[in-house]
Amino acid sequence: MERQEIIDGLVEILRTVRTIDPEKLKNVTEETDVIADLNTPSTELINIAAKAEQKFDVEFEDDDIDNMGSKVKDIVDLVIKVKERA
Amino acid sequence: MADFFNIDNLIGYKPEHMLLHGPTKLLLDNFHWHDPKIGIVASYTPKARDVHDHFGVFRGVDQIEAFAQASIVSCGTFLECKKLNCTPLQLKERFVPAFISVGMVTFHNYLAEGETFISIGKIKFYKFRQMVSDGRIYKVPAGLDLTQYFSDFNESRLDNYDLGEDFSLIAELFDITGRALKKETFTTNK
Numbered sequence: 181m182e183r184q185e186i187i188d189g190l191v192e193i194l195r196t197v198r199t200i201d202p203e204k205l206k207n208v209t210e211e212t213d214v215i216a217d218l219n220t221p222s223t224e225l226i227n228i229a230a231k232a233e234q235k236f237d238v239e240f241e242d243d244d245i246d247n248m249g250s251k252v253k254d255i256v257d258l259v260i261k262v263k264e265r266a
Numbered sequence: 267m268a269d270f271f272n273i274d275n276l277i278g279y280k281p282e283h284m285l286l287h288g289p290t291k292l293l294l295d296n297f298h299w300h301d302p303k304i305g306i307v308a309s310y311t312p313k314a315r316d317v318h319d320h321f322g323v324f325r326g327v328d329q330i331e332a333f334a335q336a337s338i339v340s341c342g343t344f345l346e347c348k349k350l351n352c353t354p355l356q357l358k359e360r361f362v363p364a365f366i367s368v369g370m371v372t373f374h375n376y377l378a379e380g381e382t383f384i385s386i387g388k389i390k391f392y393k394f395r396q397m398v399s400d401g402r403i404y405k406v407p408a409g410l411d412l413t414q415y416f417s418d419f420n421e422s423r424l425d426n427y428d429l430g431e432d433f434s435l436i437a438e439l440f441d442i443t444g445r446a447l448k449k450e451t452f453t454t455n456k
Contacts, residue, residue, distance in 0.1 A: 221366050223443055226396045245394040246448055 193231045210253035238262040275300040284331040293332035298416040305388040308336035309404040317379045324377040337387025337399040361446040369441025396445040407432040
């Protein structure tokens with residue numbers, strides 16, 4: 181799975197987050213911080229991770245989420261790592 | 267007291283063995299109904315210290331805290347202990363239960379010292395050690411035997427808050443959220 185494919189999927193997930201301004205999703209990059217740049221409550225990261233599991237057909241461990249940063253690249257890296265682990 | 271490893275739910279289990287606060291911060295007396303992945307009913311009767319310096323009534327923030335202890339903390343601790351095959355005391359060595367957020371709360375009435383109330387919590391989400399619960403607080407009719415009353419409670423009745431008309435609605439709570447944080451990521455100023 182290519183990184184851009186994961187980013188595109190992640191943007192689709194972010195579109196479902198009520199607090200995110202859709203305009204801000206037009207310029208999402210790997211450096212975009214979901215909390216700081218998109219004004220997402222930190223609690224929402226857990227929901228995004230849960231949706232990412234379904235979207236990318238992966239299963240995260242609790243520790244994966246503990247160690248996950250809030251930038252797009254952190255989530256992309258985690259999806260790739262978990263896919264490789266499987 | 268049943269061995270934690272041998273119980274399938276929290277009914278009859280002592281809250282002080284489940285929640286590891288000191289006694290003055292424990293706002294939970296008994297568990298009456300519990301389906302581990304569905305929800306819980308638990309009761310508390312405010313003590314003199316709970317209403318002291320507050321017009322003789324139990325504070326709204328304490329209602330939220332009592333609901334959280336009954337729902338996300340108790341249910342989350344139970345599920346995590348079962349997952350890790352450990353006791354609440356052993357869990358405490360690794361994690362700190364943290365209050366993460368509170369959604370909308372509407373207070374309908376108040377509670378005075380000695381007035382028993384129940385917290386009815388529905389588990390909306392549980393993953394990655396984070397739990398979200400919605401629910402209600404009701405004042406219990408005086409003298410009611412809660413253990414007997416909830417002996418045939420079920421998920422359908424929970425969903426509909428199906429209680430007798432003599433229960434008084436005290437508060438509605440939404441998106442009460444907590445998470446077990448690893449101790450190494452939880453720091454205080456001490």
